[in-house]
Amino acid sequence: MTKSDSIIKISKLNKWYGKFHALKDIDLSVGRTEKIVICGPSGSGKSTLIRCINRLEVHQEGSIQVDGIELTDDIKQITEIRSDVGMVFQHFNLFPHLTVLENCSLAPIWVRKKSKVEAEEMAMQLLEKVRIPDQADKYPGQLSGGQQQRVAIARALCMQPRIMLFDEPTSALDPEMIKEVLETMIELADSGMTMIVVTHEMGFANRVADRIIFMDEGQIVEQNDPESFFKNPESDRTKLFLSQILDH
Amino acid sequence: MTMNTVKFEKLPDRLPPVNTVGWVAWIKQNLFGSVSNTIITLLFFYLIFLYIPPFLEWAVFNANISGNDRTICDENRSGACWTFVKVRIEQLLFGLYFAKNPDQMWRPIMAFIIFAGLLTPLAIDRTPYKKWLLLILLVAYPIFFISTVGGGVFGIPKSDASEWGGLLLTFALAFVGIVLALPLGILLALGRRSKMPVVRSFSIIYIEFWRGTPLITILFMASVMLPLFFPSGVEFDKVVRAMIGITLFQSAYTAEAVRGGLQAIDKGQTEASMALGMGYWQQTIFIILPQALRISIPSIVNTFIALFKDTSLVSIIGLLDLLKIAQNSSRSLDWNGYDIEAYMFAGLVFWIFCFGMSIYSQKLERKLDTDRNVE
Numbered sequence: 001m002t003k004s005d006s007i008i009k010i011s012k013l014n015k016w017y018g019k020f021h022a023l024k025d026i027d028l029s030v031g032r033t034e035k036i037v038i039c040g041p042s043g044s045g046k047s048t049l050i051r052c053i054n055r056l057e058v059h060q061e062g063s064i065q066v067d068g069i070e071l072t073d074d075i076k077q078i079t080e081i082r083s084d085v086g087m088v089f090q091h092f093n094l095f096p097h098l099t100v101l102e103n104c105s106l107a108p109i110w111v112r113k114k115s116k117v118e119a120e121e122m123a124m125q126l127l128e129k130v131r132i133p134d135q136a137d138k139y140p141g142q143l144s145g146g147q148q149q150r151v152a153i154a155r156a157l158c159m160q161p162r163i164m165l166f167d168e169p170t171s172a173l174d175p176e177m178i179k180e181v182l183e184t185m186i187e188l189a190d191s192g193m194t195m196i197v198v199t200h201e202m203g204f205a206n207r208v209a210d211r212i213i214f215m216d217e218g219q220i221v222e223q224n225d226p227e228s229f230f231k232n233p234e235s236d237r238t239k240l241f242l243s244q245i246l247d248h
Numbered sequence: 249m250t251m252n253t254v255k256f257e258k259l260p261d262r263l264p265p266v267n268t269v270g271w272v273a274w275i276k277q278n279l280f281g282s283v284s285n286t287i288i289t290l291l292f293f294y295l296i297f298l299y300i301p302p303f304l305e306w307a308v309f310n311a312n313i314s315g316n317d318r319t320i321c322d323e324n325r326s327g328a329c330w331t332f333v334k335v336r337i338e339q340l341l342f343g344l345y346f347a348k349n350p351d352q353m354w355r356p357i358m359a360f361i362i363f364a365g366l367l368t369p370l371a372i373d374r375t376p377y378k379k380w381l382l383l384i385l386l387v388a389y390p391i392f393f394i395s396t397v398g399g400g401v402f403g404i405p406k407s408d409a410s411e412w413g414g415l416l417l418t419f420a421l422a423f424v425g426i427v428l429a430l431p432l433g434i435l436l437a438l439g440r441r442s443k444m445p446v447v448r449s450f451s452i453i454y455i456e457f458w459r460g461t462p463l464i465t466i467l468f469m470a471s472v473m474l475p476l477f478f479p480s481g482v483e484f485d486k487v488v489r490a491m492i493g494i495t496l497f498q499s500a501y502t503a504e505a506v507r508g509g510l511q512a513i514d515k516g517q518t519e520a521s522m523a524l525g526m527g528y529w530q531q532t533i534f535i536i537l538p539q540a541l542r543i544s545i546p547s548i549v550n551t552f553i554a555l556f557k558d559t560s561l562v563s564i565i566g567l568l569d570l571l572k573i574a575q576n577s578s579r580s581l582d583w584n585g586y587d588i589e590a591y592m593f594a595g596l597v598f599w600i601f602c603f604g605m606s607i608y609s610q611k612l613e614r615k616l617d618t619d620r621n622v623e
């Protein structure tokens with residue numbers, strides 16, 4: 001992978017919440033179709049990092065380029081990047097007052113300016129892909145957690161993003177539903193999507209990731225391909241973390 | 249080693265024990281459950297027994313309703329004089345203009361009937377196209393009201409707003425206040441949460457100013473000061489001045505009710521819509537407001553109820569609303585001395601409207617609760 005091939009370029013990124021230094025000198029580039037898994041202890045800045053990529057958080061220093069566009073205060077550029085970058089949240093964040101189909105077609109209609117028919121057609125296709133087309137007319141509250149998260153994935157995909165960000169997509173789910181969501185994500189990975197996934201599902205990481213990044217205290221401590229990462233972690237922090245999450 | 253699986257057997261469902269259900273059990277538990285409970289129950293029934301029969305005697309059994317003047321009432325003073333209300337009903341409901349011009353009475357009557365016709369289906373769950381109905385009520389209906397009741401168009405004789413009175417005026421003031429304050433209040437509530445300091449400060453100052461000022465003061469100011477802000481020659485009807493004052497006042501309360509709803513919306517909703525590329529107004533209109541308004545409807549309705557009653561304050565700037573016109577009638581030579589009946593009638597009409605709104609908001613609250621359980 002050459003540098004010019006990367007779709008996300010982050011350099012010397014620093015982010016503070018008030019006086020709290022949440023991200024320190026982050027350098028990261030992500031290649032097209034690359035799958036990256038980010039792990040690390042709670043509070044290490046994983047969410048903050050991926051939320052900076054679609055400007056849900058504003059950084060103070062350094063630069064972030066997404067698909068050649070530099071993230072600045074320019075609202076037009078932010079909107080452009082946001083509609084190219086899909087995001088899936090820990091708590092799904094579906095719109096409870098809209099049906100599943102409306103959840104999926106709203107943004108394509110109003111942001112991508114698609115016709116209603118076109119948007120709904122695509123929504124149905126993607127709902128089929130995540131295997132819940134029969135729930136299209138239900139409200140999110142009528143679905144199980146696993147189904148809701150799959151709707152959330154379909155909703156993000158309806159914008160035809162080039163990059164998908166996942167922030168602990170399975171941590172709010174009951175154990176028996178984790179699998180169905182991970183399967184959907186694996187299929188998405190196999191289809192060639194560029195993905196950055198914050199997760200502690202190490203089986204998923206091993207299966208899908210091109211690269212695993214370990215963060216602690218707002219820094220990238222180490223990054224490696226899954227095999228080396230699990231077999232020969234370099235840092236003592238990584239070792240400690242791995243021993244904690246792999247033990248149980 | 250072989251594994252022995254035990255087959256799961258479901259126990260049959262049974263009915264609850266008899267002595268915990270049914271109305272006898274309910275009465276025993278809830279009215280006479282404990283000593284203090286029993287005392288309260290008995291005391292309450294005693295008070296009802298003490299006060300309700302004499303009241304019914306006065307208001308119903310001994311009451312006068314026949315005849316067209318005070319002679320009957322004066323002869324039988326042990327009962328209420330509903331004759332007075334009967335004779336003066338046109339004034340009480342529609343004010344002096346329509347009482348003087350009985351041939352024009354169809355105008356306010358039609359306005360009220362159409363209002364009821366629009367409102368009733370809105371209160372029924374299964375009505376389709378509720379949004380459109382609401383839109384008609386909030387936008388088309390006021391125009392219809394002004395042109396029929398106000399007249400001056402389509403060959404309908406003009407009735408000056410200053411001659412409106414009674415329930416008609418009370419209704420017009422409250423309705424205008426409610427309808428205009430709603431969009432203003434929504435904008436103010438959004439403004440109060442804006443990231444722009446100027447917008448936020450303006451909204452806070454506006455809301456706190458009007459909330460901190462008694463309506464009575466505002467009505468005085470509207471009637472005395474409003475003309476000062478406009479070039480001389482621009483004449484404002486007294487009713488219009490009151491409407492402006494009421495709207496400004498009410499919008500502050502609506503804003504606070506809406507803000508309560510906005511605060512209840514999870515931050516994740518905004519984040520999800522931002523992540524999809526939606527702009528501020530798209531987020532607000534499609535995602536935030538529909539949820540926030542639903543949550544705040546009960547408290548918005550509460551501010552409506554308060555406003556409906558507060559409209560009676562317009563009598564201090566010389567308008568003859570329902571309460572004032574009832575009072576005036578009972579002080580006229582014809583009916584001097586029957587003010588209890590006047591106040592009771594006015595109170596009853598106020599109560600019917602407010603109770604209706606209250607029932608509606610309770611229904612909505614229950615519906616919202618059940619909806620939330622599904623989520």
Ligand SMILES: Nc1ncnc2c1ncn2[C@@H]1O[C@H](COP(=O)(O)OP(=O)(O)O)[C@@H](O)[C@H]1O
Binds near residue numbers: 017041042049
């Ligand atoms: N909005 C915020 N305001 C202040 N501090 C925050 C905010 N969001 C996150 N933080 C802090 O920044 C640090 C990193 O948070 P986060 O990125 O959510 O960590 P992670 O996702 O790895 O658990 C934590 O210490 C957290 O308390």
Ligand SMILES: [Mg+2]
Binds near residue numbers: 047167168
């Ligand atoms: Mg996190």
